[in-house]
Structure formats: C-alpha cells, structure tokens
Amino acid sequence: MTDVIVIGGGAAGWSAALAATQAGASVKLFEKLPDSGGSSAMSGGCLAFAGTDLQHTQGVSDSPDLLFRDLMDVGQEQNDPALVRTYCDAQLATCDWLRDIGVRFSPVIETASGQSVPRVHTVDPADAVRTLKAAAERTERLTYQADRPVAALETDTAGRVAGVRLADGSIERADRGVVLASGGFAKNAELLERYAPHYAKAVFVAGAGSQGDGLQMGLELGADLRDMDYVKGTFGKHPTDETNDHSLQAVYKGAIAVNQDGRRFVDESISYKLLGDAVMAQPWHTAYQIMDQGIFDTGDDRVRILDFGRRLEEGLFYVGASLRELAAQIEIDPDDLAATVERYNAAVDAGHDPDFGRTHLVHKHGRLRRIETAPFYAYPSTAVVFGTYCGLRIDPQARVLRTDGGPIAGLFAAGEVTGGFHGAAYMTGSALGKAIVFGRIAGTEAGRA
Ligand SMILES: Cc1cc2nc3c(=O)[nH]c(=O)nc-3n(C[C@H](O)[C@H](O)[C@H](O)COP(=O)(O)OP(=O)(O)OC[C@H]3O[C@@H](n4cnc5c(N)ncnc54)[C@H](O)[C@@H]3O)c2cc1C
Secondary structure, three states, X not given: OOOEEEEOOOHHHHHHXXXXXXXXXXXXXEOOOOOOOHHHHHOOOEEEOOOOHHHHHOOOOOOHHHHHHXXXXXXXXXXXXXXXXXXXXXXXXXXXXXXXXXXXXXOOEOOOOOOOOOOEEEOOHHHXXXXXXXXXXHOOOEEEEOOOXXXXXXXXXXXXXXXXEEOOOOEEEOOOEEEEOOOOXXXXXXXXXXXXXXXXXXXXXXXXXXXXXXXXXXXXXXXXEEOHHHOOOEEEEOOOOOOOOOOOOHHHHOOEEEOOOOOEOOOOOOOHHHHHHHHHOOHHHOEEEEEEHHHHOOXXXXXXXXXXXXXXXXXXXXXXXXXXXXXXXXXXXXXHHHHHHHHHHHHXXXXXXXXXXXXXXXXXXXXXXXXXXXXEEEEEEEEEEOOOOOEEEEOOOOEEEEOOOOEXXXXXXXXXXXXXXXXXXXXXXXXXXXXXXXXXXHHHHHHOO
C-alpha cells in the first residue's frame, strides 16, 4: 500500500518525497528517465534565501520581508502574493532542513538578478539532489522507480486523484495523494510554440524530461494555469557556443549591452529575464556585452555567470586594444560604438542615464562604472530558456486548483510545473528555491492528508 506518489525526481520531487516520508507516509517516486535529477541537477545551484547565518556572517542584512518585497517587485506584482509570502515564511526553515541532511552551501555571492542585497546561496546542484534522495531512502519508507514515465492521473468515483497510470498501462494507487513534480516544458516544441512563440529563435537548455507532462495531466483534470504569458529566456547566452550551458552576466558588473547597430537598448540592471525579452526584440536576436579591463577584472571565477576569465580562455570574447578595433571585429560601425560608450560614460559621470534610466549595476545594487580602460571586450549574447516558470495554479498548501478556484482533491504540485509564484519575471535562485520550498510543502501536505 502506498500513501503518496511523487511524479518526477528533480529538486521538487525529491523534496516532496523526503518531506512525505518524514510526515510518516509511504512514498513511491516515479522518474521518467533512467536517472533522476532533471533541470535541477544541471542548474547553477543558486538558491534565494534571506536572513540566513551565512548572510549574517558576511555582513549582509536581509529578511523574509525584504525578500517578499523584491520578489513582488521583480514579478511586477503579477505574482500571487499568498504564494510569495508562503515561500518567504518557509525558506529559512527549508535552508536549515537542507543543511541538516548534509547539503553544503558556498559563501553568498554578490551579484544576482532582482536582489536588493546579496542572497544567492549556492549548492552543488547534482549533489544536493543526490543528498535529498539519499535522505528519503534512509527513512525506508520510499520506493524509487526510474525509467517509469507516468502517463496520466487516475481518479476515483468522487473525482479525487487516487493514483497514476504508467506508460506501460499499469495502475498504481496512492491513498493520501499524488504530487506532480515533473518540471517544465522547455523541451516540448509544441507547448513552446503555443505559450512562447516570441522565443522561437532562442537557445533552449533544460532537462530532457521537461516535456510538460505534468502540465497536460493537470489540464486534463480541469486545473487552472498561471503566468503562461511570462515564459522568458535568460540574457547572456553565447549564441553558438555549445560547451557553456550557462549565461554570462557581465552587465551586472558594469558592462553595457549594445545591438548590432552599436546602440544600447535597455536598462542593463533589470532582471536577466526581462533582458532576455529585450534581446529577442533586437536584430538577429543578439547583442554584445561591452566592457573594459577594469570591469573584466571584477569577474569571479567561483560563479559561473561571472567567470569572465574562463570564457576568455575558451576564446569566446572579442578583445580590442581600442573600442574602434573592437567594433571592427564585431562588425559594428566604430563611430557608433564609440559614441554609445561616450554617451554612457557621460551618464555615469552625471549620475543620470537619460536613455534608459540605469542607476545601478544590478537591481538596486552596485555603483555604475565608466567603460574606459583598454583593452575592451565584447561577449556575443542571446537569450537561453532554462525553464518555463509558469503552469498549474496552486495554493499555499501546494494543492492544485481548478479554474473555479477549488482544489482538485488528492492532487498537489511543486516546482517548475507550477505557475503563480514568479509573475512577470524571475529572481536568481527563486526557481530552484521554489522547487525545494514548495516540494517540501507538497510532500508534507500530501503525507498527512
Ligand atoms: C542550466 C540551468 C541552470 C539553472 N540555474 C538555476 C539556478 O541557478 N537557480 C534557480 O533558481 N533556477 C535555475 N534553473 C531553473 C531550475 O533549475 C528549475 O526550475 C528547477 O530545478 C526545476 O525543478 P523541478 O524539480 O520542478 O523540475 P526538474 O528538476 O526538471 O525535475 C523534473 C523531473 O520530472 C521528471 N519527469 C517529467 N515527466 C515525467 C513523467 N511523466 N513521469 C515521471 N517523471 C517525469 C523529469 O525527467 C525530471 O527528472 C536552471 C535551469 C537550467 C536548465
């Protein structure tokens, strides 16, 4: 007899499985692929937590309330405040929960999208998923089956979700509930065309299982959807290099972004998801992050998105002894690039950017820097869709809601299959954070249902 079935073994699924076993439930986790991990295991491992001892040790003053304000701000108030509040209230205890099972955090990093103070807590993502799985296995209440895709949800005569049908046709029953933790749909061309046609030319990097299976299963039972208009890519992906899955955020250290006409087109300090939208609207869906040696020297080899040195070694930067020489290499009119940088430097000096209103390096953090010391660098950048961050509507107990607002009995969801938490854009660390925080809530709620 199984109490709880979890569909998918990423950060959300393993968090749900562990929490459900800790609530005393017997749990079965079905993973579609031969190995679990999903997008979670290949992610940057950044988690948005606020008010931790790590921040305190590093002299960072933060709080769940400030996190709440930042998340609502980044989401342009389109996110569900009840979900955001739930995350903010639960994240500190969840951070401790992870530490208690052996997840290790690196020092908090300075530069991240949408944060008014540094709050990115980094983990080795594959190791964190393995640690969650190992902790669930240690409870001896878990059965794990890989290579077993779930095809559909099964309901009883009262319409309550009572189990699942696997792809081989077999039925598995769950007495207390089913947790959908099957990730997003960044690998499903049809769903992308339906919900994110504006990203047709972007690069897509996500777990192979991100096919939107859970989204479709929820829809079949009348689930409501949230944030479907806000699928966004992350700015800063090299358009042709396939060795680096991650983006590079030189803009958050002071670089500017210019298009093929040599013009800036956006306030570079905003969420890299909004920068993703902006770059998709430029000619060839591409821009260059332009910086000088002074900005280059502030790169950080501990943080993938700021590791300028590694990308230089890999030959991905254009380097010019002067701005004009750099412009010639990237086929931008040298006069146009020089004029853009001159105008930007004047804006930095004046403390007023008349073109785009940029006031900080990133969000409300960091002083702008002039671009003036040779050599100069250009990093070609388009947008990469790492995840879809929209989907099934849930309530603070992670219950999946129908379009009439009522819960679908027996059905919980967590992680990237859900919508409503991010709203219009995304703060660094909030997707992996959401997967773990709401995975834990879903597992706890289903486990004691
Ligand atoms: C390269 C990259 C970098 C990222 N970096 C960050 C970051 O630093 N910080 C951050 O906050 N976010 C980041 N993200 C986003 C974040 O990692 C994801 O949103 C989050 O990890 C999703 O977790 P999940 O558990 O919901 O889904 P996943 O981790 O994708 O797990 C879903 C699992 O469900 C399985 N599955 C799917 N369908 C079925 C089915 N029918 N039956 C059974 N199993 C199924 C999948 O195979 C997969 O194993 C990044 C994403 C990528 C790709």
